[in-house]
Amino acid sequence: EHSQLRIRLDLSHVKDYSLFPGQVIAVTGYNPGDCFVVDKLYTGIAPESNQDSWKIDQNFNLLILSGPFFYLRPPPSTASQTAQQEEEEDEEENEKKQTKKDNVQFKWPQINPSILSSVTSVIILGPIIDENDIDLIELFPFKNYDHIMNDFLSSFNTHFSSRLPEDTPILILPEFNDPNSDPIYPQPAYSRRHFDKPTFNNSTLDYESLPNPSVIGINGLNIGITTTNIIEDLLNEEIVKTENKPCKIGTDDNKQPGFGKRMVRYLVEQRSWYPVRSKNVNIDWVRLEKGGGWEEGAGIGKVDMVIMGSEGGEFVEEEEGGRVGVNVGRRAIGVVRGEKRRGKEGSLIDHLKVEIWKL
Numbered sequence: 413e414h415s416q417l418r419i420r421l422d423l424s425h426v427k428d429y430s431l432f433p434g435q436v437i438a439v440t441g442y443n444p445g446d447c448f449v450v451d452k453l454y455t456g457i458a459p460e461s462n463q464d465s466w467k468i469d470q471n472f473n474l475l476i477l478s479g480p481f482f483y484l485r486p487p488p489s490t491a492s493q494t495a496q497q498e499e500e501e502d503e504e505e506n507e508k509k510q511t512k513k514d515n516v517q518f519k520w521p522q523i524n525p526s527i528l529s530s531v532t533s534v535i536i537l538g539p540i541i542d543e544n545d546i547d548l549i550e551l552f553p554f555k556n557y558d559h560i561m562n563d564f565l566s567s568f569n570t571h572f573s574s575r576l577p578e579d580t581p582i583l584i585l586p587e588f589n590d591p592n593s594d595p596i597y598p599q600p601a602y603s604r605r606h607f608d609k610p611t612f613n614n615s616t617l618d619y620e621s622l623p624n625p626s627v628i629g630i631n632g633l634n635i636g637i638t639t640t641n642i643i644e645d646l647l648n649e650e651i652v653k654t655e656n657k658p659c660k661i662g663t664d665d666n667k668q669p670g671f672g673k674r675m676v677r678y679l680v681e682q683r684s685w686y687p688v689r690s691k692n693v694n695i696d697w698v699r700l701e702k703g704g705g706w707e708e709g710a711g712i713g714k715v716d717m718v719i720m721g722s723e724g725g726e727f728v729e730e731e732e733g734g735r736v737g738v739n740v741g742r743r744a745i746g747v748v749r750g751e752k753r754r755g756k757e758g759s760l761i762d763h764l765k766v767e768i769w770k771l
Contacts, residue, residue, distance in 0.1 A: 419443075419447065419448050420446070420447040420448070421439065421447065421448055421450055422441075422447045422448065422449040422450060423450050423453070423653070424449075425441075425449065425450065425451055426450055426451070426452075426453050426653075427653075427654075427655045428653055428654045428655050429453055429455075429651075429652075429653055430455075430650055430651070430652045430653075430674055431455075431650065431651045432646055432649045432650040432651065432678070432687070432688050433649055433688060433689040433690075434687055434688050434689035435455065435678070435682060435687060435688075436456070436682060436687075437453060437454060437455050437456075438453075438454040439452065439453050439454070440452045455681055456681030456682060457681065458677060458680040458681050458731060458732060458733035458735070459680070459713055459714075459733060466631055466632040466633040466716060466760070467631050467632050468631060468633065468750040468751075468760070468763040468764065469631075469750050469751070469763075470530075470749070470750055470751065471532065471631070471750065472532060472630065472631050472633075472748075472749065472750030473527075473530045473531050473532045473533075473747070473748070473749050473750065474531070474532065474533050474534075474535060474630075474719075474746075474747070474748040474749075475523075475527070475528070475531045475533070475534045475535070475745070475746075475747055476534075476535045476537065476719060476721075476738075476740050476744075476745065476746035476747070476748065477534065477535070477536050477537065477745060478537040478639075478721035478740050478741065478742055478743060478744045478745075478746070479536070479537060479538055479539050479540050479541070479587070479590075479721075479742070479743065480538075480539045480540065480541050480542040480545070480589070480590075480742070480743065481518055481519075481540060481541070481564065481743075481771075482518065482519040482743075482771065483516050483517060483518050483519060483541075483548070484517040484518070484519055485551060515563050516548075516552055516555065516559075516560050516563040516564070516567075517563075517567065518563070518564055518567040518568070520567070520568075520571045520572075521745060521769075521771055523575075523745070525575065527747060528572070528575045528576055529575070529576075529577065530577075531576055531577065531580055532577075532580070532630070533580065533581045533583060533630060534572075534576065534580060534581065534582045534583065534617075535583050535585070535637060535719065536568075536582065536583065536584040536585070537585055537587065537637070537639045537719075537721035537740070538584070538585055538586045538587035538589075538590045538593065538624070538639050538721075539586075539587040539588075539589040539590035539593075539639075540560075540561060540564050540590050540592065541557075541560055541561075541564070541590060541591070542589050542590075543589050543590065543591040544589065548560070557591040557592050558592070558605075558606070561592045561602070561606050562606060565606060565619070568582075569615055569617065572617070573615055573616050573617055574616075576616075576617060578616045578617075579616065579617070579618050580617050580618065581617075581618045581620060582617050582618060582619045582620065583620050583622050583626075583628065583637075584602060584619070584620070584621050584622065585601075585622050585623070585624045585625075585626060585637055585638075585639050586599050586600075586601065586602050586623075586624050586639065587599075587624065587639040587640070587721070588640070588693065588694075592606075593624075595694055596694045596695070596696055597624070597640060597685075597686060597693050597694065597695050597696065597700065598623060598624060598625060598685070598696060598699055598700060599623055599624040600623050601621040601622050601623045601624075602621040603621075604621065606621075622637070624637075624638060624639050624640070625637060625638035625685045625712070626638075627711070627712075627714070627715055631750070633716050633717060633760075634714055634715045634716050634717075635715065635716065635717045635718075635719060636685075636712050636715035636717070636718045636719070637718075637719045637720075638685050638686075638718070638719075638720055638721075639720075639721045639722075640685070640686055640693060640720075640722060641692065641693075641722045641723055641724070642675075642679070642685070642686055642688070642720065642722050643672075643675050643720060643722035643723070643724035643725065643739055644722055644723040644724030645686075645688050645690045645692055645693070645724075646675055646678060646688050646724075647667060647671075647675075647724050647725075648690075649661075649688050649689075649690060650688075667724075667725055670729065671725070671727070672725070672727030672728070672729035672737055672739060673729040673730065673731050673732075673737075675727075675729075675737065675739075676718060676729055676730075676731040676735060676736075676737030677731040677732065679712055679718065679737075680712065680713070680731060680733060680735055683711065683712060683713045684700065684701070684712065685700065685712055686700060715735065716734075716735060716736070716760060717735065717736045717737075717738065717760065718735065718736070718737045718738070719738050719740070719746075719748075720737070720738070720739040720740070721739070721740055721741065721742060721744075722739055722741065722742075723741060723742050724739070724741075725739070725741070726739055726740060726741045726744065726768050726770075727739050728761070728764075728766040728768075730759060730760065730761040734759055734760060735760075736760050736761050736764065738766055740768050741768070741770065743770060743771040744768055744769060744770050744771060745768070745769045745771065746766065746767070746768045746769075747766070747767045747768075748764060748765075748766050749764065749765045749766075750763055750764060750765075751763055751764065751765055
């Protein structure tokens with residue numbers, strides 16, 4: 413009988429808890445017949461971060477750019493220009509103007525040159541553009557999504573190639589709302605065809621397209637990266653009760669100072685990049701539960717730091733096991749810099765300086 417697979421939990425005797433749909437837990441208590449009365453609740457144990465493997469100093473400097481990215485609107489045509497004047501324009505000049513008008517010009521923020529000159533890696537979190545952006549389609553009716561992606565990469569390369577150190581890795585991850593990506597999680601990387609254009613043949617930067625999620629190694633630090641809206645989805649679905657406050661489901665009251673630590677703990681304890689059951693994401697559960705990614709070693713259980721680009725609130729927090737969570741949000745810039753310390757005293761977050769700015 414399917415009805416025997418479910419039983420109602422009575423949590424009235426538990427002083428505080430935070431739960432969400434899809435969470436794997438263990439409980440102790442007794443069954444009076446119509447429910448299970450819980451006296452103790454266990455949500456999991458987060459494995460400790462391997463502090464002996466990483467070396468964080470001033471040579472650790474990550475620049476994080478989170479989309480969707482702003483673009484410039486093409487200038488409107490002047491009413492004083494007659495059709496005859498247009499025909500008299502030089503054909504080559506006219507072609508140049510048309511090309512410039514048709515290209516999507518992206519708007520890049522002003523970043524302190526001292527920050528850019530010391531960057532060791534750049535992480536670009538999708539979406540590059542939002543498929544729901546109707547204005548973009550109306551402004552550039554003859555551009556397909558491939559062309560817009562190429563315009564983005566070309567614009568980035570033009571703006572940053574002379575400002576960043578030579579051979580700086582540029583790591584780019586997709587997101588669901590980007591029409592150039594596959595709408596399933598875990599997501600494969602952006603198509604390599606975008607990175608094989610002549611624009612990049614002479615580039616001083618090292619572009620690499622990564623799947624979502626990914627785990628990369630920098631200075632002995634295992635860094636997990638994901639672009640899903642996981643923080644907002646967890647906040648909307650979680651049930652939180654404290655000793656002094658009643659149970660509340662998916663309210664802004666759950667976003668109290670330090671909520672980011674709870675979010676990171678959810679991911680680490682559940683050993684999952686997307687542990688909540690939500691209708692907002694098309695999940696490949698088989699692939700996700702086997703380790704979480706399109707590549708081996710993409711499981712969240714072994715990471716030291718998690719970088720996210722989710723709505724729901726920016727934060728920099730360290731959970732009990734020593735892992736640091738950095739959520740820069742959407743349309744934002746994040747800078748994660750190492751600070752030189754003697755020895756390895758202190759936790760990972762003590763060796764980091766993190767700044768986040770909204771675009």
